[in-house]
Amino acid sequence: MLTFAYTARDTASNKIVKSTVQAENERSAAKLLMGRNLMPLEIIPEASKKGFLDGFKNRVGTKDRVIFTRQLSTLINAGLPLSQSLHTVQEQTPNKRLKAVTQEIIGSVEGGSTLADAFGKHPDVFNDLFLALVAAGEVSGTLDKALERIANQQEKDAEIASKVKGALVYPIIVLVVILGVVIFMLTTVVPQIENLYENLHKSLPFITAIMVVAANIITNFWWLLLGGAVAGVYFLKRYIKTTNGQRALDNFKLNVPMFSGLFRKLYMARFARTGETLLISGVPMLEMMRISSRAVGNVIVRDSILRASEKVKSGKALSLSLKNEDYILPLVPQMIGIGEQSGNIDGMLAKAATFYENELDNTIRSISSAIEPILMVVLAVVAGGMVAAILLPIYGLIGAGGIK
Numbered sequence: 139m140l141t142f143a144y145t146a147r148d149t150a151s152n153k154i155v156k157s158t159v160q161a162e163n164e165r166s167a168a169k170l171l172m173g174r175n176l177m178p179l180e181i182i183p184e185a186s187k188k189g190f191l192d193g194f195k196n197r198v199g200t201k202d203r204v205i206f207t208r209q210l211s212t213l214i215n216a217g218l219p220l221s222q223s224l225h226t227v228q229e230q231t232p233n234k235r236l237k238a239v240t241q242e243i244i245g246s247v248e249g250g251s252t253l254a255d256a257f258g259k260h261p262d263v264f265n266d267l268f269l270a271l272v273a274a275g276e277v278s279g280t281l282d283k284a285l286e287r288i289a290n291q292q293e294k295d296a297e298i299a300s301k302v303k304g305a306l307v308y309p310i311i312v313l314v315v316i317l318g319v320v321i322f323m324l325t326t327v328v329p330q331i332e333n334l335y336e337n338l339h340k341s342l343p344f345i346t347a348i349m350v351v352a353a354n355i356i357t358n359f360w361w362l363l364l365g366g367a368v369a370g371v372y373f374l375k376r377y378i379k380t381t382n383g384q385r386a387l388d389n390f391k392l393n394v395p396m397f398s399g400l401f402r403k404l405y406m407a408r409f410a411r412t413g414e415t416l417l418i419s420g421v422p423m424l425e426m427m428r429i430s431s432r433a434v435g436n437v438i439v440r441d442s443i444l445r446a447s448e449k450v451k452s453g454k455a456l457s458l459s460l461k462n463e464d465y466i467l468p469l470v471p472q473m474i475g476i477g478e479q480s481g482n483i484d485g486m487l488a489k490a491a492t493f494y495e496n497e498l499d500n501t502i503r504s505i506s507s508a509i510e511p512i513l514m515v516v517l518a519v520v521a522g523g524m525v526a527a528i529l530l531p532i533y534g535l536i537g538a539g540g541i542k
Contacts, residue, residue, distance in 0.1 A: 141238050142167045142183055146176035154179075157228065158238050160245055198263050200296040202233045204289050206240075211285035220281075221248055239263055252276055266429045267291065267412060274419040284419055291415050295408065298498060302404055305502045306397070312513045316520055323524050324353040331531050342531060349527040388436040392465055396508070400501050403494045405434045406467045409443065410491035417484035424451060439465050456483070469493065 142164065146155050155176060161167035164181050171178045206227060213223035221244065228240040239260050246256035254273035257264040268288055275284025328349045335342050342350060356363065377383035391401040412433040416426040424447055431443035442463040449459035457475035460466045470490050477486030 141241070142181050144171060144176075144178055144182070145180040146171050146178045149175045149177055158234075158241050160242055198233060198236045198239070200292055202231070202236050203263070203268075204292050204296075206231060206236060207285050207289040207292070211282045211289065214285070215282035220253065236263070253281070265433075267416070267433055270416060270421050270425065270429050271419050274416075274421050278420055280419075287415050287419060291411065294411060294495070298404060298407060298495065301498060301502055302400065305400065305505050308506065309509050309513060312517075316517055320520060320524065321356060323528075324349060324356055327528055328353045329357075331528060335531060343527075345523070346527045346531050349524075385437050388438045391436065392438055396505060400498065400505060401436070402465060402467060403497050403501060405436050405439045405465070406470055407491050407494035407498060408434045409439070410470060410473075410487045410494060414484045414487035414491055417487065423456065427456075442466055467494075 141158050141160050143158050144156070144167065147153070148155050159167050159170055161170055164183075167181050168178045171181075209227045209230060210223055213226055214220065218226070224240060224244045224247065228237055228244065231237045231240060242259065243253075243256040246259065247253060252273070254269050254276060257272055258269050271284045271288050271291075272281070275281035278284075328346070331346060332342065332350045332353075378387050392398055394401075409430050412430045413426050416429060417423070421429070427443055427447040427450065431440040431447070434440060434443070442465055443460075446456070446459035446463050446466070450456050455475075455478055457471040457478055460471040460474065461468075473486040473490040474483055477483035480486075
């Protein structure tokens, strides 16, 4: 099946319609449009319209999915048939990639497929959580509510991820600025000090000599350093995509000084919020744990949840199954235990999620407060070293009578 972008005239309203359609060829696409009372004016294969930046422009982001999900929920809640709701959402979707995906979903639904199965054909756009909630909504007849829960979940995930990224970006930017200043000083000021000493036939102080060596390496082999940095980043990304690399990265996040608490609370907030959303939608316990384990975004924590899932499968209570698992913070099994006694596990998971989301905010503020003086110390040490490397030679020459 190929995707075609078309411009057609609606024979009923006489309006011009622009969208996409999937068909074997252009002739089949034209017949399909005419069957929908659309007179085709132009049909162009989608591939031929792609530009250099289309891969970036057509990525389906969280914001696109949230708007899509909320619109679909509203239309279904208003009583519109599913097929008509999908057509309406497709027309209002600005993202070309999501528009094309929606067209394929419409074709699957009109062909007799369930909405969950139609979404399931696009795992790069709709994850396990999305599919499970849609399937549960279809079975229970509450698809509109299920879609609304999905949108809420996506917004919370995006908000939390944005806060965590913000906490990590600040120190990275400061360190990059410090590195830039050091390189500038090494390549402009230090060579002048070296030339001055050479003209006076004096030997450089030790710290300045080190700076001169570093400056010469940067000046003469910058292309090699740059190529090495690019190659290092490339191979590091390749390694992280492997099973061992992903496990090493996730283990590092759970144990890195200062930030380990932040990541552990993030994973617990995701697990609790996802579990609450799934259980309240009627998803079975074991399926909830399978999906939640993938939603946390860490393979180490995922393995802990899956081990607990096996214990639940053998008849053990969920709270006891999670209690002794690595990286499962104590509050989660405690709250679940209360929920098991009261018959309100989803409610207790919601409270645990809210607690850890609030804790994340506090942790991020604490890290921001703690990291500023640390970065100031780093900056002072670097600046002090650079000043010493520059001023010591000058004072040495003055003291020796080299400069009058």
